[in-house]
Amino acid sequence: GAGVSQSPRYKVAKRGQDVALRCDPISGHVSLFWYQQALGQGPEFLTYFQNEAQLDKSGLPSDRFFAERPEGSVSTLKIQRTQQEDSAVYLCASSFPGTLNTGELFFGEGSRLTVL
Amino acid sequence: SQQGEEDPQALSIQEGENATMNCSYKTSINNLQWYRQNSGRGLVHLILIRSNEREKHSGRLRVTLDTSKKSSSLLITASRAADTASYFCATEGTNFGNEKLTFGTGTRLTIIP
Structure with a gap:
């Protein structure tokens, strides 16, 4: 597709449920990022892939959060045993890295997760 | 954690006026970028300035x-x-091979028609 696609756009989960959020990056984009955005705040980095390799997962808040990109294209962010504090918008972004200083990210519309 | 702090947090101006918003950050950088986010939407890249540049127009x-x-x-x-x-x-940041961006807290701009 023309842009980064995320699904579902909205997800309501009961506390303790597992959720999976999908990101379809722009075709050919090597780098993929997941961010978490709480209401009224800026996006907070979660994790970063280059192709299928997860190069940085320092932002994942707990071991309940897991991300994968097995074939270097589509990525899934999984949250196990959801808690109310996991309620946020989860943003996916992709880029095609070239030389340094060309790091524009292309964002999807986000997946809004509400944990009851 | 957020790298940048933005100032002001919110700004309302009349249509036709100029809007200025500021950003401060903490560590060495390769570049700094500005993004816009409409309510309920994803972020859209506006402009990138490299660490060896002082001013850029678009x-x-x-x-x-x-x-x-x-x-x-x-x-x-x-x-x-x-x-x-x-x-x-x-x-x-300046960590080679790690392209992650660290975002600030944002400025909410309202233009009054």
């Missing part, structure tokens, strides 16, 4: 960067109602 946007003060400003001239959005600065 249409009605003007960005400055002062690495000695670790600060940047975004000026939007001749504002329009469609400029109403939240604006975020984002920095790319």
Whole structure:
């Protein structure tokens, strides 16, 4: 597709449920990022892939959060045993890295997760 | 954690006026970028300024960067109602091979028609 696609756009989960959020990056984009955005705040980095390799997962808040990109294209962010504090918008972004200083990210519309 | 702090947190101006928002950051950077986010939408890239640049223009946007003060400003001239959005600065650090961006807290801009 023309842009980064995320699904579902909205997800309501009961506390303790597992959720999976999908990101379809722009075709050919090597780098993929997941961010978490709480209401009224800026996006907070979660994790970063280059192709299928997860190069940085320092932002994942707990071991309940897991991300994968097995074939270097589509990525899934999984949250196990959801808690109310996991309620946020989860943003996916992709880029095609070239030389340094060309790091524009292309964002999807986000997946809004509400944990009851 | 957020790298940048933006100032002001919220700004309301009349259509046609200029809007200025500021960003401060904490660590060395390769580049600094500004993004816009309309309510309920994803972020859209506006402009990128490299660490060795001091000023950059794109249409009605003007960005400055002062690495000695670790600060940047975004000026939007001749504002329009469609400029109403939240604006975020984002920095790319100097760790080779890690392109992650660290975002600021954002400025919520409202243009009054």
